[in-house]
Amino acid sequence: MSITRRDALRLGGIAAAGTLGAPAFGQSLPDKPIRLIVPNAAGGVADLTARTVGAALSERLKQPVVIENRPGAGGIVAGQTLLQAPADGATLMVATNAHAISKSLFRSLPFDPIRDFAPVGLMGTFAIAVLVAPQSPIRTAGDLIAQLKRDPRSGNIGTISVGSTQNLAAELFKTSAGIEATTVPFSGTPALLTSLLRNDVTAAFEIVAPLMGQIRDGSLRAIAVTSAQRAANLPDVPTLQEAGIAGFDVTSWNAIVAPARTPAPVVERINAALNASLADPTVRSKLLEAGVEARGDAPAHLGQLMEAEAEKWRGVIERAGIERQ
Known part of the structure; x- marks a missing residue:
C-alpha cells in the first residue's frame, strides 16, 4: 500500500x-x-x-x-x-x-x-520559503504564478545547487503551477541572496531556518512556504496550497x-x-x-x-x- x-x-x-x-x-x-x-x-x-x-x-x-x-x-x-x-x-x-x-x-x-x-x-x-526582495512588486505566490504564466521570460527562480531539496522544490513548483520559468542554481545561499536582492532572480526557494533574522527585519520577504501547513515560525505566511496549488507539500x-x-x-x-x-x-x-x-x-x-x-x-x-x- x-x-x-x-x-x-x-x-x-x-x-x-x-x-x-x-x-x-x-x-x-x-x-x-x-x-x-x-x-x-x-x-x-x-x-x-x-x-x-x-x-x-x-x-x-x-x-x-x-x-x-x-x-x-x-x-x-x-x-x-x-x-x-x-x-x-x-x-x-x-x-x-x-x-x-x-x-x-x-x-x-x-x-x-x-x-x-x-x-x-x-x-x-x-520549512522552505518562497522569497522575494523587499522592493519586489510581487506580494503573494499568486502574483508570482500569474506573472510567470503571462510571460515566462519575465522572471526566473533562484535556488542553491542542482539536486538540492530547494532546487527540486522549485522544479516541482513549476510543474504543479503550470509555468515554464528558468531555474537558476547558485553555489550557495549567500550568492543566491545577493542575486535576489539585486533583482537578478525574481524569487528564491530556500530553507527558512538560517534566514529568520532577515525575514523578521524585512530585508527578505517570504510570500509562501512549501509545506502542507503553515510553518510554526512563520504563522502569517501562507502555503503554496493556499495559493491554489493543490496537494503541494515539500518539507525538509x-x-x-x-x-x-x-x-x-x-x-x-x-x-x-x-x-x-x-x-x-x-x-x-x-x-x-x-x-x-x-x-x-x-x-x-x-x-x-x-x-x-x-x-x-x-x-x-x-x-x-x-x-x-
Missing part, C-alpha cells in the same frame, strides 16, 4: 506518542560513547538538530553522544562511514532529504540509501538511521529515548529556535517516509531532465 508523505508524518506522530515514556527494555547498547555522524558541516540545520537531540539522548541513554561531522560528496562520505561501522547501536547517522534524493540523483553509490540503513526515528521538520526533515543489521531491540531502545527527548519542552523550544519543528516517529514509518520521498523525487528529477551526477 502506498503512503503519502503527510500520512507518514501523521502516523509517525501517533506511533511516537505511544512510545513516549516507554521503558528502554531490550538489548543493551555497547558501553562506549555513541557516535552520531552528521553529513554536513558544523553550524547548519542538521548539525544544530543533532547537537540538541544528541545532548538529550545522552541523558536518557546514560552514555555520551559524540557529534561527528563528515561532510562531502552529497552525503556519501557520511554514509560510507556508517556502512563500515559495527551494527551495534554505537554508531548512528543523521539522514536528511538529500539521503532520499541521492538514490535518483547519483549514477552510482557505494550503498543503497534505503536498504543499507535501518531507520531509527524522525527528529524534526523545517532530519532523522536518525543506523547500520542495516542493527538488532531491532537496540533500534527500539534508541527510538524510545529519541521520542522521549523530542517530547521535552526544553528540547522542542531549542529546536524551534533553530527553525526546526520537533516531530517523533516510529522506525517503520520513517522507513515508509524515506521510500515515499525517494520515489517522489525520482519523478521530479526525471521530469526536470536533471542529469545524474
Whole structure:
C-alpha cells in the first residue's frame, strides 16, 4: 500500500506518542560513547538538530553522544562511514532529504540509501520559503504564478545547487503551477541572496531556518512556504496550497538511521529515548529556535517516509531532465 508523505508524518506522530515514556527494555547498547555522524558541516540545520537531540539522548541513554561531522560528496562520505561501522547501536547517522534524493540523483553509490540503513526515528521538520526582495512588486505566490504564466521570460527562480531539496522544490513548483520559468542554481545561499536582492532572480526557494533574522527585519520577504501547513515560525505566511496549488507539500526533515543489521531491540531502545527527548519542552523550544519543528516517529514509518520521498523525487528529477551526477 502506498503512503503519502503527510500520512507518514501523521502516523509517525501517533506511533511516537505511544512510545513516549516507554521503558528502554531490550538489548543493551555497547558501553562506549555513541557516535552520531552528521553529513554536513558544523553550524547548519542538521548539525544544530543533532547537537540538541544528541545532548538529550545522552541523558536518557546514560552514555555520551559524540557529534561527528563528515561532510562531502552529497552525503556519501557520511554514509560510507556508517556502512563500515559495527551494527551495534554505537554508531548512528543523521539522514536528511538529500539521503532520499541521492538514490535518483547519483549514477552510482557505494550503498543503497534505503536498504543499507535501518531507520531509527524522525527528529524534526523545517520549512522552505518562497522569497522575494523587499522592493519586489510581487506580494503573494499568486502574483508570482500569474506573472510567470503571462510571460515566462519575465522572471526566473533562484535556488542553491542542482539536486538540492530547494532546487527540486522549485522544479516541482513549476510543474504543479503550470509555468515554464528558468531555474537558476547558485553555489550557495549567500550568492543566491545577493542575486535576489539585486533583482537578478525574481524569487528564491530556500530553507527558512538560517534566514529568520532577515525575514523578521524585512530585508527578505517570504510570500509562501512549501509545506502542507503553515510553518510554526512563520504563522502569517501562507502555503503554496493556499495559493491554489493543490496537494503541494515539500518539507525538509532530519532523522536518525543506523547500520542495516542493527538488532531491532537496540533500534527500539534508541527510538524510545529519541521520542522521549523530542517530547521535552526544553528540547522542542531549542529546536524551534533553530527553525526546526520537533516531530517523533516510529522506525517503520520513517522507513515508509524515506521510500515515499525517494520515489517522489525520482519523478521530479526525471521530469526536470536533471542529469545524474
